[in-house]
Every structure is written in C-alpha cells, then in structure tokens.
Amino acid sequence: NAGVTQTPKFQVLKTGQSMTLQCAQDMNHEYMSWYRQDPGMGLRLIHYSVGAGITDQGEVPNGYNVSRSTTEDFPLRLLSAAPSQTSVYFCASSYSSGFNQPQHFGDGTRLSIL
Amino acid sequence: AQTVTQSQPEMSVQEAETVTLSCTYDTSESDYYLFWYKQPPSRQMILVIRQEAYKQQNATENRFSVNFQKAAKSFSLKISDSQLGDAAMYFCAYSTGANNLFFGTGTRLTVIP
Numbered sequence: 001n002a003g004v005t006q007t008p009k010f011q012v013l014k015t016g017q018s019m020t021l022q023c024a025q026d027m028n029h030e031y032m033s034w035y036r037q038d039p040g041m042g043l044r045l046i047h048y049s050v051g052a053g054i055t056d057q058g059e060v061p062n063g064y065n066v067s068r069s070t071t072e073d074f075p076l077r078l079l080s081a082a083p084s085q086t087s088v089y090f091c092a093s094s095y096s097s098g099f100n101q102p103q104h105f106g107d108g109t110r111l112s113i114l
Numbered sequence: 115a116q117t118v119t120q121s122q123p124e125m126s127v128q129e130a131e132t133v134t135l136s137c138t139y140d141t142s143e144s145d146y147y148l149f150w151y152k153q154p155p156s157r158q159m160i161l162v163i164r165q166e167a168y169k170q171q172n173a174t175e176n177r178f179s180v181n182f183q184k185a186a187k188s189f190s191l192k193i194s195d196s197q198l199g200d201a202a203m204y205f206c207a208y209s210t211g212a213n214n215l216f217f218g219t220g221t222r223l224t225v226i227p
Binding site: 090092 | 118146147149156157158159161164166205207209210211212213214215216217218219220
C-alpha cells in the first residue's frame with residue numbers, strides 16, 4: 001500500500017497565484033485532514049473531513065479551501081497565495097473520526113510563496 | 115481551548131542512556147488520547163506511542179514509555195537505551211472529538227555517540 005500520498009513535494013509560487021495541493025490515500029480511510037507546520041511551531045489543523053462530502057474548518061482555515069468528492073482524495077486549494085502561507089503542509093488520514101484512531105501522515109509538501 | 119506545551123526546545127542524550135521529554139496539556143474534556151510523534155530529518159511524522167486518558171496504566175512500546183499523570187495533565191516520554199536513530203524532533207499531541215490533533219511546539223533530541 002502507498003498509504004498517504006502528497007503531491008508535489010516542493011513548490012514555489014508567486015504572491016497571488018493559485019495552487020492545489022493533492023492528497024490521496026488508498027486505505028479506505030474516512031477521516032482526512034490538512035495541517036501546516038511553521039518553524040518553531042507544532043502542526044496546526046487547517047481543514048478536515050470526516051467522510052466524502054463533509055468538510056469542516058480547523059484552527060487556521062483562512063486562505064484555504066477544501067472539498068471531498070471521493071473517499072480517497074482531499075485536495076487543499078490556495079486561491080490567492082500570500083507569503084504568510086509559506087509553510088510545510090501535511091495531509092493525514094485515519095480509519096474513522098474517532099479520536100482514538102492513529103493518523104497516518106503523508107511526507108509533506110514544502111511550499112514557498114515569493 | 116486545548117493547548118499542548120513542550121517546555122524543552124532541545125535535549126541531548128548519550129547513546130545507550132535514558133532521556134525524558136516533557137509535555138503538559140490543558141483540556142476540559144474527560145476523555146481524549148495523547149500521542150508522541152517523531153519527525154526525523156526526512157520530515158515524516160511517525161507515531162511513537164499513544165495513551166488513552168481513561169487508562170491508568172502507562173503505555174509502553176519497546177524502548178519508549180510514557181509517564182501519564184492525568185490530574186497534573188502531564189504526559190512525558192521516556193526513551194531508554196537511546197540510539198542514534200532516535201535523533202529527531204518529538205511532538206506531543208492531544209486529540210478529542212473528531213480526531214483533530216493539537217500539537218506542542220516540539221523538542222529536538224540529539225543523540226551523542
């Protein structure tokens with residue numbers, strides 16, 4: 001199994017450009033989420049989904065959009081990139097939204113906004 | 115609001131020795147899970163160990179064990195017989211509700227040969 005796959009691994013954008021970070025999992029997990037990791041800080045939750053067609057905001061949702069049309073995919077969209085969105089982005093999934101479920105993380109996407 | 119505090123930005127340990135990483139958290143929930151994740155330079159997030167708040171017994175996974183003090187809201191990680199491969203950032207995290215994780219700011223562990 002591939003687990004959680006994130007693409008791309010690295011990306012450089014200019015301010016104002018749009019971009020979609022891809023996340024796919026092949027474990028038939030119901031729960032998926034996006035986190036960002038900034039220097040000196042832990043991961044912070046951006047958006048999450050407890051199943052296809054259901055999404056909700058996390059701690060830092062501003063400037064990001066998500067959708068969940070299939071169980072496997074959970075893309076993260078930056079509509080108009082800003083330098084403050086320079087970060088490492090992680091996608092994660094778990095079997096269900098029960099808080100005892102261990103989460104599987106992708107390898108991350110390093111995004112730089114110039 | 116849930117908060118997780120790791121007060122040790124950096125720690126070091128001699129190879130084969132034991133080290134303890136500290137974590138405190140704040141929550142009003144009665145049931146939740148606590149986790150320790152390891153992030154090596156490869157950037158992967160690797161689950162090390164987890165503990166359910168309702169369980170009195172401290173979790174153990176091989177060389178890794180926790181000291182869970184629910185009343186004090188403390189969740190420390192003990193690494194025994196430290197190995198060079200243990201060098202990494204370690205994050206304490208808390209989950210409740212819809213399995214959303216709240217992370218501390220991390221502790222960078224250096225293992226000295």
